[in-house]
Amino acid sequence: MHSDDPAAQKLTDALPTTGSGDAASTERTIGRHRAADQRRRALLGSTSLRVALATGVTCCLGLTAVASARGSDDTPRPVEPLAEAVADRAAIADERASRSLDRDAAPMRVIPSPTAKPTPSPKVVRKAVKKPVKPRRPRPVAGLDQVQMDNAKIIVDVGLELKMPRRALVVALSTAMQESNLYNLASDVLPESAQYTNQGSGSDHDSVGLFQQRPSSGWGTVAELMRPSYAARAFYTALNEVPGWQDMSVTAAAQAVQISAYPDAYAQHEERASTVAAALTA
Incomplete structure (x- = not known):
């Protein structure tokens, strides 16, 4: 029996006229596409993949949008695990930046090395030069000068x-x-x-x-x-x-x-x- 709907009739006419074997083949093809689609969704929902893809800031943003839009059975998945991964990655980046010499905040404090005290020069002990003692002149006696x-x-x-x-x-x-x-x-x-x-x-x-x-x-x-x-x-x-x-x-x-x-x-x-x-x- 044919439908009275002209659009339905065109769709029916456009389908290839194959036997029961062809119908099974078509079903298998549709099933394979559906199974592949489910595996992709499952792969996108994997936490390990999300952490790996979170290494790039641009990729993180793109994957966040994809993960939010798609899930299993075409329903949106919660994005909390991916957000946590991005936050963890940001914390790692902050920790690495804290060891960077180019950071502006909390500049590295250089402790000056103790300055060595100059060795005092030895004191030059100058011996006093004794002036020659002039012999004491005898006091004149007996009318002598x-x-x-x-x-x-x-x-x-x-x-x-x-x-x-x-x-x-x-x-x-x-x-x-x-x-x-x-x-x-x-x-x-x-x-x-x-x-x-x-x-x-x-x-x-x-x-x-x-x-x-x-x-x-x-x-x-x-x-x-x-x-x-x-x-x-x-x-x-x-x-x-x-x-x-x-x-x-x-x-x-x-x-x-x-x-x-x-x-x-x-x-x-x-x-x-x-x-x-x-x-x-x-």
Whole structure:
């Protein structure tokens, strides 16, 4: 029987006229399409797939719309699982960003390394330079001035250095008092003597110095005899060569060394020479 509906009749005429086998084939084809469609919907509804697809922001938005529009049996599925996956992914992205050096919030605080204290330079200990202590000048005694007393001290110091007894000191002082009045004299006869430190000059031949010793007699050079310490040493050396000088008078001992034209002149200085020797050896 045919339907009276013309549209239905056209649809019926358009269908291929196959037997029962063809109807079964058609049903199987429709079933396969339906089964494939159901598998796609089931796959889209899978939480694992949603998490995988949530890695891209654009894909997440697109899949959210698809998952909301389609579900099994053509009914909308709830989107809570997908939203949770996107939120989890966003939290992971935020956690990774918190370790980024390019983030603006909470900038990394760099703790400065402790600054090493500079090693103090060793203190330079400068030793105080001691100024040479000038020897104390002896106070003049027995009517001598300071220059005379200084020369007398040189004569006594040389005698003490040579281990000479007190009497030798008195003999030497008496001799210098008579010969030069305890002044270191140059000689007008020897112009060279004026080149050295002196405290005046005499004119007794070529006699120079405290003891008026003559270079021409072998006492030494002009330069040597103009040094009071050398002149005193030369006198004591000559005195030691006089046999028994210790038992002689001051005048005799002095004359034995000096061979003076006035041998008795030395005796007048003995008392004053003893006072000076005592002051310088006290």
